[in-house]
Every structure is written in structure tokens, then in C-alpha cells.
Amino acid sequence: MAKETPEYYLVDKRVLPEVFIKVMEVKQRINTGESASINEAVRKTGLSRSAYYKYKDSVMPFYEAASGRKVTILISVENFQGILSSIIRIIADSRANILTINQNIPINGLADISISIDTISMFGSLDEVMNEIGKLAGVRKCTVLSRE
Helix, strand or coil: CCCCCCCCCCCCHHHCCHHHHHHHHHHHHHHHCCCCCHHHHHHHHCCCHHHHHHHCCCCCCHHHHHCCCEEEEEEEEECCCCHHHHHHHHHHHCCCEEEEEEECCCECCEEEEEEEEECCCCCCCHHHHHHHHHCCCCEEEEEEEEEC
16 A cells, blocks of 8 residues: 655644644654653643644644755664664664764763754654664664754
């Protein structure tokens, strides 16, 4: 079955139902680091987790839907052989385009990896990719460093 192409509408924020505004607020809290987790962000926003997960992939600012997104992910990993390869495989399986990769040398057994990707042709959501990366043995932290 072919993936259905989304159809977007430009709608004034003032006429949107409150749930959509709150979903965007949760996303902003997570992306800015104001909240450390989705649970914390939905609690502070007054939105249920189920409502967030129901709409998170459907509600986005206009600039994100209008064109491809460039995202830089920062990943802190333990010094395990093959961990970078596993991370790259997850990103490649999502069909995101890897633009740059930078891995620092491990200090005290931990290394930081920054990966910039273009998500225009990515299957699924960035959250799904980051969750998969976060499940890998040796991954300590996976966060969005920047979005363009």
C-alpha cells in the first residue's frame, strides 16, 4: 500500500481548537529543553499524553510543513564498537538524508555525536527515529540540537 501524501491547509492559529495549540506548546517545551520529557511537558501544558501522541505528527508550524527540514541531533553514547553504525542504520532506514556527522573522541567512556539530517523524504516522524536511537544499548541521551 502506497503512503498517502499529506494535504496541508494554512489556518490562522486563533481559530484552531485548543488541543492543537497545546500540542505545539508541548513540542516547543521539549525542543527548547524547558521540559526534560514528554510526560513533564504535557503535565505542564495541561494536555493528555494520548492527545499529544494522536496529533503530534499532524500539527506543525507552517515553516516545517512548507519545505524540507534540516535537523541536528545530539547523541551521547558509551564507547561501544559499532554504535555509530547502528545509529546511521536507523536514520537510513527512515529514509532521512544524512548531511553531516561529527563524533568527538570518547572522554571517560562517553562520546558526543552530532548528526544533521534532511527530513523531507523521511518515513515516520523524527520522534520515532529518536526513540529508536534511544533504545540502542550504549545510547545515554538523544536530543534535538537545532531545527531549520
